[in-house]
Amino acid sequence: MSEQPIQQMTQQDPTSTRLIISMAVAGFFSGLIIIGIYLATFDTIKENKARELKEAVFRVLPGVTQMSQHRLEKDRVVPYAGDPDENTLYAGFGENGDFIGYALTGAGPGFQDTIKVIYGYQPESDMGARLIGMWILDSRETPGLGDKIYKDAEFVGNFDALSIEPTIKVVKKGTKTKNSEVDAITGATISSKAVVRIINIANDKWLPHLPVNPPEAPPQTQTPTPSPTQEVQ
């Protein structure tokens, strides 16, 4: 890659300086290219991530048209504009800016690997605090069995109106009697239980710190679905 030093090169062993220069030149061009591709794809990647997140939040909070991002910092929930991490939560609002619920995340071991869950939590409803939706963000459960935790609409539907009082419990399929019980997936009891355990643990983490008064809707300036990056970031 180094054009200059080559002119005087003979068949002798090159000097260390030349070796270093060669490497430096190669590294320099490599760096240029990498910066170029990074800048060229930055916006698309950011948009993809934001859209993915937004889809997940909207999925677990039915009726939501806009959202705001918050973060749990030292027992307090504060507005947050950085990159999402495990302490990030989202508040979802309806068309008129009325508060609908929080989208909370949790992660924990499943049958194969860590399962990442996002779920919609509604602090107040006619049945008390409840879940209004659940979606799996990431999992490597057994295809055909454990992956039913997100492929089986019936199982996912369990979480559409699920009371969290006293605590969510998994029961054998078809024996659900209480509002706080979840029908397990036949043949994938472990994955089903893992999802519920993750949610229960996440509830213990989040619920005590959620503010009594729901956050304000974000100032609405444009149409409800502008460039998603603006709302999340």
Next chain:
Amino acid sequence: MSEQDPKLLLQPAPLLQQGMTTPQAMKDVWIALAPATLFGIWHFGISSLLVIIATIVGAVVTEWAFTPAAKRQIVLSDWSGALTGLLLALTLPPGLPLWMAFLGGAVSTGLGKVMWGGLGNNLFNPALVGRAFLLATFPIAMTTWHGAPDGFFTIHASNLAMPLMQSATDAISQATPLGLMKFEQSATATGSLLLGTTTGSLGETSALLLLLGGIFLILRRDIDWRIPVAIFVTAALFSMIINSVDAMKYPAPLFTLFSGGMMLGALFMAPDPVTSPLTPKGAIIFGVGVGLLVVLIRVWGGLPEGMMYAILLMNAATPLIDRVTQPRVFGRAKSNGGAK
């Protein structure tokens, strides 16, 4: 692989395994398995007979296809290929679709035996290789357990699923004793476990008949008695200890011994002379390992049954055990170069 090393045959007695590669030994195993097999067929109906036939056909056809024509006569005449199929069938649910049973038989022989160079060279028990493949491939069909059918000649609809297709969904699955233990913490009475009137794989339910067959094999010196005895003692002791900690949660020793594939595995699969250690000390280590692993997997693992994985894992350790426990060969260099 140290088992096939001819020098190993020079070790001092006892060499109980010596007669095992002959057709006579295979015949003994057939005789020993007959009562439990016949009971399974009687208990689970004609379906189970079909499953047995499918696996045996799968195993024998594969063996035939992958054996050079010149050797076919010898290889097929010792009944070992069909025995692999039978052993596999005994570990399958009676309602398994026949095409899966056939595939299992083919995989047992193909991946479990032929690929290693034929009988005597395989590292893992072929029947269990087939079962492991089926369990990983068709987890739902392999854990759908039918109880005894209405009549002897009733064929489960799931048996007749078209190749590559799912079984009909009429299956009324019943939990096996191990499943009940694991997920509902309820133990099945030892009496029915002994008789075999429970749900389960088609040849594993009758502990008593399997035990009879096993004793026959031990008396005929076809298998090393140390392996089953070590498995039973270890598993019973281990389960006694954890049972005394929490009797509600953990199974009692008798339940551990007589439920699931314990008898079938400990008496007919673990002591397979090809895949178990040759030395007496090695046999005991092997048995203790299987016994510990079974209880570990059953109690803390994700699956109700752990016999298959316990035996396969210890199969993998067999060459190592053989090397470690090999008696000194006198008149040779001290280094283990002799075993290599």
Next chain:
Amino acid sequence: MAKKLDSYEEMIKGLWRENPVFVQVLGMCPMLAVTNSAVNAVVMGVATFFVLVSSSFLVSSFRGVIPKQVRISIYVVIIATFVTVADYTLLALVPAIHKELGAFIPLIVANCMILGRQEAYASKNSVKFAVLDAIGTAGGFMFALLALGGVREILGEGKIFGVPLFGDNFEPWVIMILPPGGFITLGLILLFFNWVTARRAARNQLQPQPVGSDIR
């Protein structure tokens, strides 16, 4: 280079006779890890193709000026640059597949097949042949990925490129999607490859062997 190179031959050899996977048994890591569906296999194959062809082109172009004491480092810098380009491009274009391929895109840099082609071929041959060789090798790699991914998706999900083949009642072979399925399928394909090669060798022994058809 004493013997004269035939451009067609240089390209075609990577596809079958010197197939990087089935004959040289290189690049096993992506081979086993990302072939659980045909789409993943194709994306992985395209990314590898891009990296290998571009790297071979650059390495061959600068083969006279790269000091041999630091050549491996410079090859790695070149390869890593193109891998990063591929990584970001896939992340921007196909985020869902990028997520499934995960760490295996950055790991292309460690694919010994690519470094091997630079060291063994591109650094010693003209640009034209280096690129042809890279196209052949990467094509052979893609062919292998697709063969494995196709078999695993057909048996594991009853689909090919997401299109169902057997209807609703298909019983998926779960193991084929899982890592053991990769090992079993690869083993069986290698078995088939060796069988074909052995048969061909046996046949060629009977007939007079054509010049230049050296069977490995």
